[in-house]
Amino acid sequence: MKNVLLILFFLFSFYCSAQNIITGKIQDANNTPILLANVLIKQGDETVEFVMARQGKYSITLEKEYTKIIVEITANGYISQTQTLDSVQKNKTYTLNFILPIDDIKKLDEVVISAPKQPIQIKGDTTKFNVSSFSNGSERKIIDIIKKLPGVDVDDKSGEIRFKGKPIETVTLGGDDLFGYNYSLGTKNINVDMVEQVQAIENYSKNPLLKGIESDDKVILNLELKKGKIDLSGEINGGLGINANEKLVGNSNNNFITVAKNYKSFGILSYNNIGVNNSPLDYVGGGIGVEKLKEKDYFANKTIPETILGVNLDNNRSNINNSFFGNYDAIFKIKKRLSIKFNLYYLKDNIFSNQLSQSQNTINNQTFVTSDNRTIYKKPSYYRGDIEMKYNTSKTSLLEYNFRIQQEQINTQSNVLQNNEKNFDNTLLSNDFYLKQNLLFTKKLSTKTALQVLLFHSTNQIPQEFSITPSVFNPNNFEKDVQKINNRKDYTELNATLLGSHKGSKYIFSAKINIENSPLSSNLSSRNDNLNSQIIISINDLNYTKKTFSTTGSYGFERRKWRISPAYSISILDQKIENKIQANVQNSQNFIFEPSLTIRYKLNDVSSIVATSNYKQKPNTETYLFTNPILTSNRSIMSNQPNLSLQNTLSSSLFYRKNDLFNQFRLSFGATYQENNGNFFSNLDIEPNVMRSNYFYLPQNTNSLNFSFSTEKYLDMIESTVKFTSNYSISQYKNIVNNSNLRDNQNNTFNNELTVRTAFEGDFNFENATIFIQNNSKNNQGGRFSNQFLSNISKLVYFPNKKWFFSLSSDYYLPNVNKKTENYLFLDFLARFRPKSKKYEFNFVFNNLLNNDNFTQIETTDYSVNIFQSRLLSRYFLMNVSFNF
Amino acid sequence: MKNILTFILFMCYSVISSQNIKIDYKITLNRNSTITSGVSFYYLLLKNNESVYYNKPEDDVKGLKHKDDAFDKKVKQDGSIELKLGDKHSITITKDIFYKNYLKDTLIFNDFLPPSKKVIVGESLNLFKWKIIPKQDTTILTYKCQKATCNFRGRKYVAYFSKDLYQMGGPWKFDGLPGLILYIYSEDNYFIIEPQKIALNQSQNDIKNPYTKDKIITWQEYAKIFEEKLKKIAKLMKSKFKEFDKLSVKITDKIEDLQIEEIKLKIKE
Incomplete structure (x- = not known):
């Protein structure tokens, strides 16, 4: 009984204690009730309970027990008032009346506050980057912005853009694919001011019929143009200046975009002799563009490689050019179902280079130095026309036809001083003709399956002529040696593909027949044109055919956090080399099975682990076809022992990737291992005046292992983006040098780059990139060759107001860390003035202020250290005016 | 005499507090059916003791995720737009108006009954049992905001409201906090309302109840x-x-x- 009483008492008292009620009146200074007000019960700054008071009266029953409370009354147009209850007694009703004075300060002016545009928005498959959020005012072309976007990487050499590690397919302009794989045309030339947003679109399907059916790993970038930039817009730009040799320099880059209902086009017309390359082609560094990489199977092998003129320097410093480039791209939507796209290209250049290459060779315990001092004039010209037609034959079918014709001619004249004693005049004339046609028909069979049939044909002819005066082979009787090569490749393919998706899984099955035919003939002779006599040194005449019948299949299976994509390819490969000189035929037939597997595990929305492994078998015959020697430069002669055996490649990789765009944090690391079995190895015979290389096949291994680490983070504390990438690679291969045994060689490269980019609110901003590269090469005969390279590139930007902009960059290079005295410092200065209208812009460019006219780079091989010195563009001053319309 | 006095006092009052606020909100609805998911834009106008929250259906068509697939657009008499998306889906973007009267404690809005009949529903403003979360204040569009949470009809919501801007108000049905709700989202991300623009004293028009001639049913009747x-x-x-x-x-x-x-x-x- 006692217990029950106690409990009852407790309940009763608890109930009582919750009965604090506060009531009162809320009036203005004239004792008029205030119609609407809020009554806030606060403890310190915290609002614990609240109620709305209407018609100037309120009553609040407190839910909890308090000892001290503050009662605050707020109302629109009045100054809030508070009263404090210091010791709240249980079970008591308090009456607190308030009089609120009118808030005179509240003005009735019009004010608008807008949400700032978010730098990044992610909606489904589309990541939108607002250009203005990533601009510090120093950027001129849209590529300068793209480079800064989180998740985006740009390869400076090939121009390839990657988003979240995946190479993009193209860059579209307002959703239209004008450029195809040559998207650098757009990114290098379109002005920052014209673009509102850069959008990265994942799970992209070029063919709208395949949306949702195709496997979803394609990414594109889309440039959303600013509103109002319709009809016709563009830039007219011209600059003139003078260089250190008191010669005129000029730069003009004009481009336009037209946007109309049924028509969109883009055009470029540019000229310069200050080393700027506005085209997707590279005749200086020998870089292969994205398009050529994608289409490399259709091109014949260029037997004599083109002379590489550049050195690894930024800002086109080694491109002493005189280049003219024009391009026009247009899409016409002729009917609702028919659209036609045209692309036209024209390029003409005249590039000068003076280079000294020196090799310190250590072979069989003997050391000797070879050197070549070259003066080169390289004159490439390029013409090309593409037509693409798309015709929707019905709502569920699409017919696409592509046609391309291109002609490239490169004329390289050079004078070589070999080993400081012999002098040669070389001429290399390369023609490259390419014709491609393909017809692709897509039929959507149901909402989840589609069938594609492709008919493809291309032909590529690369005739080359290399002549060297005086004759190397018969200097006494003949004046020159002439190497002629006729090389062609015809490629025909018929392909049928079935694509489908089923409950989150996607599959592709295809059957393909392709025939490649590559005839090659060459003739090396010593000639005397005056006496009209010649002696033939070496000839080749052969035909290589390759026929493949293959079926491939791939399946992408997605469940919860896993995505597993196995794939296979089964083919029958038939190869034949007909050597007409030796009158022999080599034949081989192979049955090839190539499996591959990719597994992705999604840790969360922003990070995943991906493991891939694949096994490939392919012939390397095409590069090593000819038996008899071909002269490829003033000191190198190449020959092969052709072999139809296959190269088996096993490659595996494991990567962790994190792409947290919202927090601007990116981290990826992983390893790739590749092992090749069956290779062509070189048998090198190196003498001071000549290097003979003979390639032969051995069923031996070469392998490479690569570790990479990359991270990027915006650090709020220092208002900067910090990016660090590191790569370590080990490759092992074999060769024979000067009658040695088969040697095992190893190359190690360790590459580190640290970039800091500030995003200060103030007038100054700063960018700095430090690169350190360590190269080690060794062979099993005890030879070791190593080099360490260091560079530091920094840029200081001063943006005092909207009209003026200044930047000063300093590029420092130390080609060999152990030789600190041999360093290079480049200073460049830019001032930009932009009047209020933004229509005009004036640029004052001072490049290479210290007038460095040479640069040296060092490479190591398993038998040598090579020093390569190249002439640079001298100091120049240029004033540029551009008009935006 | 008393009536006249009240009238005069009322006039005084309306002069004092005729400050008005217009807020543009961006609404994200992540529906289970992605085809009808997307972004839409609504506007909240607050003046004196009333508010309206409404959309412009033409705007909403632009925010649809699958707008490119849409065809056959029809604009109906009441301002709503009907769109066909793909073979089997169609969507009607209605013209919505949520009218609130704080003195009368009423909320009136349009909704639909299946298959597609428009009805007008009335409720009390006091639908939410808010809990104010201390020490998590933030600034939204330059206004200092407090955080509050509540459970409402099957979802948990997080709201940010500012008493520096106005003493009440909010988008959609949301209300009942001692300040104006600027930003609110459901914890499952199904329903997100973000402010895009705040305009003070831009509008000259008074707010009128658009549903004076309509038949109004209660929420219970509606369900x-x-x-x-x-x-x-x-x-x-x-x-x-x-x-x-x-x-x-x-x-x-x-x-x-x-x-x-x-x-x-x-x-x-």
Whole structure:
């Protein structure tokens, strides 16, 4: 009984204690009730309970027990008032009346506050980057912005853009694919001011019929143009200046975009002799563009490689050019179902280079130095026309036809001083003709399956002529040696593909027949044109055919956090080399099975682990076809022992990737291992005046292992983006040098780059990139060759107001860390003035202020250290005016 | 005499507090059906003791995720837009108006009954049991905001409100905090309302109740009729799809839980 009483008492008292009620009146200074007000019960700054008071009266029953409370009354147009209850007694009703004075300060002016545009928005498959959020005012072309976007990487050499590690397919302009794989045309030339947003679109399907059916790993970038930039817009730009040799320099880059209902086009017309390359082609560094990489199977092998003129320097410093480039791209939507796209290209250049290459060779315990001092004039010209037609034959079918014709001619004249004693005049004339046609028909069979049939044909002819005066082979009787090569490749393919998706899984099955035919003939002779006599040194005449019948299949299976994509390819490969000189035929037939597997595990929305492994078998015959020697430069002669055996490649990789765009944090690391079995190895015979290389096949291994680490983070504390990438690679291969045994060689490269980019609110901003590269090469005969390279590139930007902009960059290079005295410092200065209208812009460019006219780079091989010195563009001053319309 | 005095006082009052606020909100609805998901834009206008929250259907068409697939657009008399998306989907973007009167404590809005009948529903403003979360203040569009949470008809919401801007108000049905709700989202990310623009004293017009001539039903009545209509539809389907064994109708894609259980019917006896 006692217990029950106690409990009852407790309940009763608890109930009582919750009965604090506060009531009162809320009036203005004239004792008029205030119609609407809020009554806030606060403890310190915290609002614990609240109620709305209407018609100037309120009553609040407190839910909890308090000892001290503050009662605050707020109302629109009045100054809030508070009263404090210091010791709240249980079970008591308090009456607190308030009089609120009118808030005179509240003005009735019009004010608008807008949400700032978010730098990044992610909606489904589309990541939108607002250009203005990533601009510090120093950027001129849209590529300068793209480079800064989180998740985006740009390869400076090939121009390839990657988003979240995946190479993009193209860059579209307002959703239209004008450029195809040559998207650098757009990114290098379109002005920052014209673009509102850069959008990265994942799970992209070029063919709208395949949306949702195709496997979803394609990414594109889309440039959303600013509103109002319709009809016709563009830039007219011209600059003139003078260089250190008191010669005129000029730069003009004009481009336009037209946007109309049924028509969109883009055009470029540019000229310069200050080393700027506005085209997707590279005749200086020998870089292969994205398009050529994608289409490399259709091109014949260029037997004599083109002379590489550049050195690894930024800002086109080694491109002493005189280049003219024009391009026009247009899409016409002729009917609702028919659209036609045209692309036209024209390029003409005249590039000068003076280079000294020196090799310190250590072979069989003997050391000797070879050197070549070259003066080169390289004159490439390029013409090309593409037509693409798309015709929707019905709502569920699409017919696409592509046609391309291109002609490239490169004329390289050079004078070589070999080993400081012999002098040669070389001429290399390369023609490259390419014709491609393909017809692709897509039929959507149901909402989840589609069938594609492709008919493809291309032909590529690369005739080359290399002549060297005086004759190397018969200097006494003949004046020159002439190497002629006729090389062609015809490629025909018929392909049928079935694509489908089923409950989150996607599959592709295809059957393909392709025939490649590559005839090659060459003739090396010593000639005397005056006496009209010649002696033939070496000839080749052969035909290589390759026929493949293959079926491939791939399946992408997605469940919860896993995505597993196995794939296979089964083919029958038939190869034949007909050597007409030796009158022999080599034949081989192979049955090839190539499996591959990719597994992705999604840790969360922003990070995943991906493991891939694949096994490939392919012939390397095409590069090593000819038996008899071909002269490829003033000191190198190449020959092969052709072999139809296959190269088996096993490659595996494991990567962790994190792409947290919202927090601007990116981290990826992983390893790739590749092992090749069956290779062509070189048998090198190196003498001071000549290097003979003979390639032969051995069923031996070469392998490479690569570790990479990359991270990027915006650090709020220092208002900067910090990016660090590191790569370590080990490759092992074999060769024979000067009658040695088969040697095992190893190359190690360790590459580190640290970039800091500030995003200060103030007038100054700063960018700095430090690169350190360590190269080690060794062979099993005890030879070791190593080099360490260091560079530091920094840029200081001063943006005092909207009209003026200044930047000063300093590029420092130390080609060999152990030789600190041999360093290079480049200073460049830019001032930009932009009047209020933004229509005009004036640029004052001072490049290479210290007038460095040479640069040296060092490479190591398993038998040598090579020093390569190249002439640079001298100091120049240029004033540029551009008009935006 | 008393009436005249009240009238004069009322005039004084309206001069004092005729400050008005217009807020542009961006609404993200992540529905289970992605085809009708997307972004839409609503506007909240607050003046004196009333507010309206409304959309412009033409704007909303632009925010649809699958707008490029849309064809056959029809603009109806009441301002709503009907769109066909793909072969089997169609969507009607209605013109919505949520009218609130703080003195009368009323909320009146339009909704629909299946299959697509427009109705006007009235509720009290005091629908939410808010809990103010201390020490998590933030600034939204230059205004200092406090955080509050509540459970409302099946979802948990997080709201940010500012008493520096106005003493009440909020987008959609949301209200009842001692300040103006600027930003609110459901914790499952189904329903997100973000402010885009705040304009003070831009509008000259007074707010009028658009539903003075309409028949207004309560929320309870609405839920009841909704359930009845669903049952009717289920029966209609039953008569059409005889080859199936079972038929069930369930609401899966509505912001608010109407507390209607899954309707299950057996077709084959």
